[in-house]
Amino acid sequence: MRLDWEDFARPWLDVADELEVAHRPVLTALMEAARLEPGEHVLDVGCGTGPVLQAALRAVGQGGRVTGIDIAPPLLARAAERLSGTVELSNGDAGSMGPEP
Ligand SMILES: C[S@@+](CC[C@H](N)C(=O)[O-])C[C@H]1O[C@@H](n2cnc3c(N)ncnc32)[C@H](O)[C@@H]1O
Numbered sequence: 001m002r003l004d005w006e007d008f009a010r011p012w013l014d015v016a017d018e019l020e021v022a023h024r025p026v027l028t029a030l031m032e033a034a035r036l037e038p039g040e041h042v043l044d045v046g047c048g049t050g051p052v053l054q055a056a057l058r059a060v061g062q063g064g065r066v067t068g069i070d071i072a073p074p075l076l077a078r079a080a081e082r083l084s085g086t087v088e089l090s091n092g093d094a095g096s097m098g099p100e101p
Contacts, residue, residue: 005072006074012049012075013074020051027051034056037059037060038060039064040059041060042064042065042066046070047069047079047089048075049075049078049079050087057083057087065088066086066088067088068088069091071094073091
């Protein structure tokens with residue numbers, strides 16, 4: 001089945017801010033469990049609009065590296081807006097991506 005990612009993403013984008021507030025306790029628990037250290041590299045598969053990317057970036061700092069992959073271009077565009085060049089973003093289906101060269 002092929003999805004139209006614009007149609008998929010629109011309702012998500014409409015409520016993205018509210019969802020982030022509702023999901024904040026989950027993000028807090030995730031970051032505590034991940035115990036990221038400055039300088040580490042992080043890959044967020046299914047990064048959406050980027051809340052986890054933003055938190056990971058704070059944790060690893062400028063010496064680290066944060067990469068997000070998402071299949072839906074409109075969600076990645078929102079992540080790019082909020083993180084403006086501080087993380088690497090890649091559009092694609094994580095299920096069919098190979099390892100980095
Ligand atoms: C429930 S959302 C979570 C988004 C984000 N991690 C967050 O916490 O707000 C799941 C995300 O996974 C993405 N996604 C679903 N299937 C994917 C795939 N095969 N490859 C890459 N991204 C995918 C969707 O576009 C969506 O942004």
